[in-house]
Amino acid sequence: MLQWKDEYSIGVEIIDEQHKHLFxxxxRIYDLLENYLYVDKYDKIVEIIHELSDYTKYHFKSEEDYMIQIRYPKYLSQKVEHDDFIGKIEEIDLKDLDKDQDKHIRDILTFVFNWVLEHILKKDKLIKA
Ligand SMILES: [Fe+2]
Known part of the structure; x- marks a missing residue:
């Protein structure tokens, strides 16, 4: 489970709020994995991944606009990473999901949690003035 901490804040309110929403x-992926009431989680995980994809694009656009506005020197390398991550979300392969739903959801969860933390802590923190 991802728990927001004050130290994750980069001090730009709009971006901090968006990061909280990514958490x-x-x-929600974590809750889905832990939820034993659903026999079939396929539709739910598809829905969450679509939402993650849409929201991430929106968030990256906000971040890129902000970086341009402050003339952030590492804007281009951030942009490359953003595009790369969007590609990775879109490449998530769900065709084998039904073989072992919980294993696949756990893999997706690990990927998303690692990325969110890495993105915020290692990259976005550098934007902080
Ligand atoms: Fe970010």
Whole structure:
């Protein structure tokens, strides 16, 4: 489970709020994995991944606009990473999901949690003035 900490804040309110929302989406994958009431989780995981993809694009656009506005020197390398991550979300292969839903959802969860934390802590923190 992802828990927001004050130290994750980069001090730009709009971006901090968006990062918190990314945590929420990540935690929804966690809740889905832990939920034993659903026999079939396929539709739910597809829905969450679509939402993650849409929201991430929106978030990256905000971040890129902000970096341009402050003339952030590492803007281009951030942009490359952003595009790369969007590619990775879109490449998530769900065709084998039904073989072992929980294993696949756990793999997706690990990928998303690692990325969210890495993105915020290692990259976005550098934007902080
Ligand atoms: Fe970010």
């Amino acid at each position: 929420e989406i990540g935690n």
